[in-house]
Amino acid sequence: MMLAANLVVVVVLAAALCCCCTATATTALVADVAVPARSSNNNNNSNHNITFDVKFHQRMMNYTWSSFCDPAVIMNNTCAFCSDPDFHAVGTLHDSVTEAYGYVGYNAKQGWIILGFRGSSNLDNWLADFDFIKVKYNDTDAKVHAGFFAAWSGVRAAATGHVANILASKCPHCSRIITTGHSLGSAISGLASLDLALEYGNNSKVAVEMHNFGMPRVGDAAFASIFKRAVPYSTRVVHRNDIVPHLPLQGMGFHHVATEVWDQSPQTESPPNAQTYKVCDGSGEDPTCSDSVPILEWHPKDHDYYMGTTNHYCHYDH
Numbered sequence: 001m002m003l004a005a006n007l008v009v010v011v012v013l014a015a016a017l018c019c020c021c022t023a024t025a026t027t028a029l030v031a032d033v034a035v036p037a038r039s040s041n042n043n044n045n046s047n048h049n050i051t052f053d054v055k056f057h058q059r060m061m062n063y064t065w066s067s068f069c070d071p072a073v074i075m076n077n078t079c080a081f082c083s084d085p086d087f088h089a090v091g092t093l094h095d096s097v098t099e100a101y102g103y104v105g106y107n108a109k110q111g112w113i114i115l116g117f118r119g120s121s122n123l124d125n126w127l128a129d130f131d132f133i134k135v136k137y138n139d140t141d142a143k144v145h146a147g148f149f150a151a152w153s154g155v156r157a158a159a160t161g162h163v164a165n166i167l168a169s170k171c172p173h174c175s176r177i178i179t180t181g182h183s184l185g186s187a188i189s190g191l192a193s194l195d196l197a198l199e200y201g202n203n204s205k206v207a208v209e210m211h212n213f214g215m216p217r218v219g220d221a222a223f224a225s226i227f228k229r230a231v232p233y234s235t236r237v238v239h240r241n242d243i244v245p246h247l248p249l250q251g252m253g254f255h256h257v258a259t260e261v262w263d264q265s266p267q268t269e270s271p272p273n274a275q276t277y278k279v280c281d282g283s284g285e286d287p288t289c290s291d292s293v294p295i296l297e298w299h300p301k302d303h304d305y306y307m308g309t310t311n312h313y314c315h316y317d318h
Contacts, residue, residue, distance in 0.1 A: 068314040098154050
């Protein structure tokens with residue numbers, strides 16, 4: 001199916017939903033959900049004083065693009081986007097059922113543990129096969145996209161095992177666990193960051209962050225609320241009119257996690273200009289950011305360019 005045809009399907013669905021239904025979602029949290037000590041007030045649209053650092057996010061983008069490379073290249077730190085000489089990969093992740101793929105490593109100099117997740121290798125197929133089924137998120141009232149949850153569940157044990165091993169022996173002083181990804185990989189990254197935040201929430205020495213690119217909606221409003229409490233320092237960059245962050249539709253009961261950073265720069269490979277990036281409010285659905293883009297202007301081409309780069313080099317597929 002052609003991308004244009006998929007876009008038409010999405011537009012028709014959105015139009016029908018806007019006319020025929022009103023989405024509702026519970027925001028109740030279960031009492032026993034643990035949150036990190038550094039969490040802040042979640043009852044408004046504050047973005048927790050989120051700032052956007054271009055150089056930092058360029059590094060995160062390189063970590064993300066690296067997740068598209070084959071295991072040997074990642075483990076040897078020799079990929080085209082492997083620009084961090086202090087990074088050491090400890091293992092790659094792969095689920096044969098969902099084809100989720102990524103890696104875990106660390107930078108002892110910075111005190112970072114990095115989890116990078118590969119995005120969709122074929123956006124056309126991803127849009128054609130897109131489903132909107134939600135499942136319960138662990139022991140909460142929140143719901144998440146079934147496919148995304150299955151993908152993360154397939155690599156969760158290996159990922160958390162690598163993180164525990166790094167903290168125990170390879171980098172005990174590491175104080176920041178950072179997840180990152182693009183497209184489908186960013187959905188897995190979002191679920192990973194929340195699970196890790198809930199696991200290490202009582203450890204004041206470790207903070208969990210998420211920094212994603214072209215992230216779709218992962219769960220409902222209740223999930224977004226839990227996420228905001230547990231992972232207060234998170235960013236998800238949206239490039240211009242990228243179609244993927246508009247999916248699944250709000251009218252189907254999905255709600256973005258905070259905090260969006262909207263990049264309104266053109267589709268070019270050039271050094272990013274900080275002035276084109278807008279840090280949005282903490283609601284996850286700031287009407288003045290990418291939510292303001294009309295449905296007919298959503299575009300898949302904007303999905304390929306982030307932080308002034310695109311992935312020309314690695315297209316590893318099992």
